[in-house]
Amino acid sequence: MSGFKVFAPATVSNLACGFDILGFAIYGPGDEITVKKSSTPGVTITKILGCKGKLPLEAEKNTAGVAALAVLDHLGIKDEGMEMVIHKKMPFGSGMGSSAASAAAGAFAANILFGKQLSKRELLPFASQGEQISGGGTTIHLDNVAPSLLGGMVLCRDNDAFDVHRLYTPPGLYCTLIYPHIQILTAHARGILSANVSLKNHTQQSANLGGLIVGLYTSNFDLISRSLKDVIIEPQRASLIPGFYDVKKSAIDAGALGCSISGAGPSVFAITSGTNEAEACAKSMQSAFKKHGIESSVFQSQINTEGAILC
Amino acid sequence: MSGFKVFAPATVSNLACGFDILGFAIYGPGDEITVKKSSTPGVTITKILGCKGKLPLEAEKNTAGVAALAVLDHLGIKDEGMEMVIHKKMPFGSGMGSSAASAAAGAFAANILFGKQLSKRELLPFASQGEQISGGGTTIHLDNVAPSLLGGMVLCRDNDAFDVHRLYTPPGLYCTLIYPHIQILTAHARGILSANVSLKNHTQQSANLGGLIVGLYTSNFDLISRSLKDVIIEPQRASLIPGFYDVKKSAIDAGALGCSISGAGPSVFAITSGTNEAEACAKSMQSAFKKHGIESSVFQSQINTEGAILC
Numbered sequence: 001m002s003g004f005k006v007f008a009p010a011t012v013s014n015l016a017c018g019f020d021i022l023g024f025a026i027y028g029p030g031d032e033i034t035v036k037k038s039s040t041p042g043v044t045i046t047k048i049l050g051c052k053g054k055l056p057l058e059a060e061k062n063t064a065g066v067a068a069l070a071v072l073d074h075l076g077i078k079d080e081g082m083e084m085v086i087h088k089k090m091p092f093g094s095g096m097g098s099s100a101a102s103a104a105a106g107a108f109a110a111n112i113l114f115g116k117q118l119s120k121r122e123l124l125p126f127a128s129q130g131e132q133i134s135g136g137g138t139t140i141h142l143d144n145v146a147p148s149l150l151g152g153m154v155l156c157r158d159n160d161a162f163d164v165h166r167l168y169t170p171p172g173l174y175c176t177l178i179y180p181h182i183q184i185l186t187a188h189a190r191g192i193l194s195a196n197v198s199l200k201n202h203t204q205q206s207a208n209l210g211g212l213i214v215g216l217y218t219s220n221f222d223l224i225s226r227s228l229k230d231v232i233i234e235p236q237r238a239s240l241i242p243g244f245y246d247v248k249k250s251a252i253d254a255g256a257l258g259c260s261i262s263g264a265g266p267s268v269f270a271i272t273s274g275t276n277e278a279e280a281c282a283k284s285m286q287s288a289f290k291k292h293g294i295e296s297s298v299f300q301s302q303i304n305t306e307g308a309i310l311c
Numbered sequence: 312m313s314g315f316k317v318f319a320p321a322t323v324s325n326l327a328c329g330f331d332i333l334g335f336a337i338y339g340p341g342d343e344i345t346v347k348k349s350s351t352p353g354v355t356i357t358k359i360l361g362c363k364g365k366l367p368l369e370a371e372k373n374t375a376g377v378a379a380l381a382v383l384d385h386l387g388i389k390d391e392g393m394e395m396v397i398h399k400k401m402p403f404g405s406g407m408g409s410s411a412a413s414a415a416a417g418a419f420a421a422n423i424l425f426g427k428q429l430s431k432r433e434l435l436p437f438a439s440q441g442e443q444i445s446g447g448g449t450t451i452h453l454d455n456v457a458p459s460l461l462g463g464m465v466l467c468r469d470n471d472a473f474d475v476h477r478l479y480t481p482p483g484l485y486c487t488l489i490y491p492h493i494q495i496l497t498a499h500a501r502g503i504l505s506a507n508v509s510l511k512n513h514t515q516q517s518a519n520l521g522g523l524i525v526g527l528y529t530s531n532f533d534l535i536s537r538s539l540k541d542v543i544i545e546p547q548r549a550s551l552i553p554g555f556y557d558v559k560k561s562a563i564d565a566g567a568l569g570c571s572i573s574g575a576g577p578s579v580f581a582i583t584s585g586t587n588e589a590e591a592c593a594k595s596m597q598s599a600f601k602k603h604g605i606e607s608s609v610f611q612s613q614i615n616t617e618g619a620i621l622c
Contacts, residue, residue: 021518157522157538165525165534196507202516202543207332209517210524211468214476217528223476227468232513 539569
């Protein structure tokens, strides 16, 4: 195969009651990578568009590059390499899984370029290596990279064992995702979290997680709505997002089943049971941020069931 | 309707990763109550069999009595009453939901005796009043009383709102429940629990809860097995049950999908995917307790999908 483009979507993780274990992909924003074979071994990133020079061109330091290199290494490709142009078609540092999309796209592209030997599921460890470098940490989190690669809503039961599961999601679920133009560092958003949770809050959050999953499998939108609550993480991170509670209230008032922080923020997601409600949420959430003097970008989407695709 | 008998089953709660929110009913052990109308208003308990005099005959202090009284009160029955003989056909203080079975049977019987005006689900608040008195507390826990009344495996999303949900359970799931003849006070088993959980353990336990529910809905026994883990409660309570880890190991070695403490203990349950494995677990668990000098009673059952029944 000569040159081609792949795309891996943005993702919403945590989902109120599923801190570090739940995420889903959306349509629209994401990472596009154009690749072709090269006589130079390894990965050469020739250009990164849409990042204002903020992402490294060195493959070993770049999320997509590391993921692609890991695939090449696994496939034993030594005598040739790949050249990529990364086009970030989504904000980064936004809580929308930007690095996960890069990692998913990088691994996905490398695999196709060299004969599609691995399934998407088999690519997960390599994509996650890419995402790890962006976090600068050793802990693996799959709640963005797994849905970006596989599509759908994903439960990560065990990150180290790559034990991830696509959940059934009933037709009609929509997401409104709003990105306020402010910056939060993931490391900071993670750092402010208390190391402990009260047993009471643990039990309540678990009950909501259970309710959400049962609600999904039984298409019970009322139950989904009652379950989309976060008594642990949201109260600790809300203050990082000016106007968060007003934005959330505006979403609920506009008919959202639930609303919380996407990933580590600052993006905020609302789940609705139809496009009209998604549209209404988009308007009212954007207006609520505006009242706090904050401009924003807004996205509306069904659950993206495809994940990474060849364009 | 003149005299009749009802039966409400024993239950297994907590289910490793579902502390205070998951429970299921089993066939076999439970509470049988024989009732008839009486010209004396209120509830008269004439006899309690199988409790060696350890349960109060005064209806206002008796779990089944309080539950029945609550139903009578709700139905506005003032000029007549009910007489009951309670036959405890299960051990109590065993972690098998003995008080919940009494409460479920009491409420269920009262409703039938006076014209069956309420559904089982509507009886839940009254049954839970009965169970509350046994705990001596003000906190409502439905993870035993809901499955004893409704049958099946139940997720309690919100106890105060009686927001409980019967989960799909795949055919072929069996439970081996072993009651070692030692005593644990629920209040003590609850009292030793730390008020806090690490965020890491919260996340891991949540991931397992999610995995268990997804495993049930997709009939994925391997996933159920990987998910039946308790990193929070079991490590704190295991020392209350001499030989617990040996018993657990013997169950896993005999083919159990998972094994943990039933309710607040001392009973221990194992989940298997067939009768042969359930039988093997029963033998090996009983033998493991015996090595620690502990006699035990053992029960094997499918998930009881009926809950409280008219005999």
